[in-house]
Amino acid sequence: MYFINKIENKNPNLKNDLRLSIYIVIYFVLIALNGSLKHIFKINESQSSFLSIMIGAVILFFILLGIRIVLKRNSKIILFSSLFIFTLLYVISFIFADIYSFPLKPLINKSLIPTFLWYIPLGVLVFSINNKEILYKILLKSSYFISAIVFIVFIQIFVGNSEEIKNYNMFFSYTLLLPTLIHITEFVRTKKKYLLFLSLFEILEILIYGARGPLLWIIIFSFFVIFINKNKIKKTFLVAITVFAIFIFINTDSFLLYLTKQLDYYDINSRTITLLTSNDITLLSSRDLIWNSSISLILEKPILGYGLGNEFYAISNDMNMGRDEIVSPHNGILQLALNFGILSGVILSVLIIISFFIIRKINNVFHRNLLLIFFFAFILPSITVGDGLLTKPGAAVYFYLFLNYIFQKNKYQNEIKLQKKIIHN
Numbered sequence: 001m002y003f004i005n006k007i008e009n010k011n012p013n014l015k016n017d018l019r020l021s022i023y024i025v026i027y028f029v030l031i032a033l034n035g036s037l038k039h040i041f042k043i044n045e046s047q048s049s050f051l052s053i054m055i056g057a058v059i060l061f062f063i064l065l066g067i068r069i070v071l072k073r074n075s076k077i078i079l080f081s082s083l084f085i086f087t088l089l090y091v092i093s094f095i096f097a098d099i100y101s102f103p104l105k106p107l108i109n110k111s112l113i114p115t116f117l118w119y120i121p122l123g124v125l126v127f128s129i130n131n132k133e134i135l136y137k138i139l140l141k142s143s144y145f146i147s148a149i150v151f152i153v154f155i156q157i158f159v160g161n162s163e164e165i166k167n168y169n170m171f172f173s174y175t176l177l178l179p180t181l182i183h184i185t186e187f188v189r190t191k192k193k194y195l196l197f198l199s200l201f202e203i204l205e206i207l208i209y210g211a212r213g214p215l216l217w218i219i220i221f222s223f224f225v226i227f228i229n230k231n232k233i234k235k236t237f238l239v240a241i242t243v244f245a246i247f248i249f250i251n252t253d254s255f256l257l258y259l260t261k262q263l264d265y266y267d268i269n270s271r272t273i274t275l276l277t278s279n280d281i282t283l284l285s286s287r288d289l290i291w292n293s294s295i296s297l298i299l300e301k302p303i304l305g306y307g308l309g310n311e312f313y314a315i316s317n318d319m320n321m322g323r324d325e326i327v328s329p330h331n332g333i334l335q336l337a338l339n340f341g342i343l344s345g346v347i348l349s350v351l352i353i354i355s356f357f358i359i360r361k362i363n364n365v366f367h368r369n370l371l372l373i374f375f376f377a378f379i380l381p382s383i384t385v386g387d388g389l390l391t392k393p394g395a396a397v398y399f400y401l402f403l404n405y406i407f408q409k410n411k412y413q414n415e416i417k418l419q420k421k422i423i424h425n
Helices: 002-008 012-040 045-070 076-100 105-128 132-159 170-190 193-209 212-228 235-250 252-264 271-277 287-300 311-318 332-340 342-359 365-384 393-424
Strands: none
Touching: 012 045, 012 105, 012 132, 012 170, 012 393, 045 076, 045 105, 076 105, 105 311, 105 393, 132 170, 132 193, 132 365, 170 193, 170 212, 170 365, 193 212, 212 365, 287 311, 287 332, 311 332, 332 342, 332 365, 342 365, 342 393, 365 393
16 A cells, blocks of 8 residues: 555656556456356356446446546557557458358457457556556555455355366466466565465465466466576575475375365365376367367468458357357467468467567566566467457457557667767767
8 A cells, every 4th residue: 555655646647557557457356256256156147147247337437537548648549559450450350251151240249349348448558557567566466356256266166065166167267377477476576475375375276176277377487487587586495496396296196196085075076186197187178179170261261361250150160060159269379370361370479479588678577577477377378278369358468568668668769869869969
């Protein structure tokens, strides 16, 4: 609270950065709350839709408040440019849909609405924030609340009677991924021990009740964050972590067996532990069938693709699904190739990968940490086993944060050149 009060006593620009940060974070908090309430109270379909609409309306209200601030800043150019580019892309998609006789409903519901309602607005709000420390610290504060909300869902598997509750939960693990990455980052930055214990507990929650993907991203993220901050971390801590990792690796079977026995007492089936102990951890959950379908569709339209949003029906139709049964590509790289053709898809994918290697060069620790967190929480999952690089707000946060860095860097370089020119003259 001291940090927030300190900002409120300063200039209006910092106050607006604080407001924008709060509006952005509200999206992630309310999305976590929406999903958690549905699981905790086992809300039926009609009530679930009503709850989603109400929460969506609240989010939209705060986004509009943020847009008012954006329109008073230079970043309004990014807003109008984004609206123009995506409008053009969707006009092309509608033309393709007409040519291929695709229904418009999947395109509109799965792609167009999320893009204009959440993706562009949240991305632009992020771009408009000048002081990234404010956004980072507001996100950190909200991460405790998100973790607490999701913990209630976790507790239910021990006290609930529903068989559905006791099976693994995709929403749970990917919602908990964001706060876990934030807490690991903040632990490395501040060395506060409670953050280490909180992170380890969140990892255990995901292992018991979540999916495999988030665990993999957390492991890779942890090593990467420790590596880029190795000069700031005590050698004793690095040695302790290495010894602990080796111990866990050697005793993996014993640990998993013990954990399985404890979970059996509560009739809880951990999908991740089951896959680990049965040597099926690389099981693709039928994603390979979707990927094969996507590849065959890409080869049919290799030059221009199907347009942004048309890939959902294209895959569903290719796999002989029902008209209302929509399948997503489950791979961001394949999705980009489906959207824009092979060449454009490859170029965009390479640019995304290059952006990751540039992150390490960013001097502003808060800007760098935000990019790392959102890359591992949203971009990496979307590229590998998910999708929605151009529709999911979490991905928008990453791309617009990175775009902001590029703009700031160019602005700084231009100022340096101008100063040198003045000195020489």
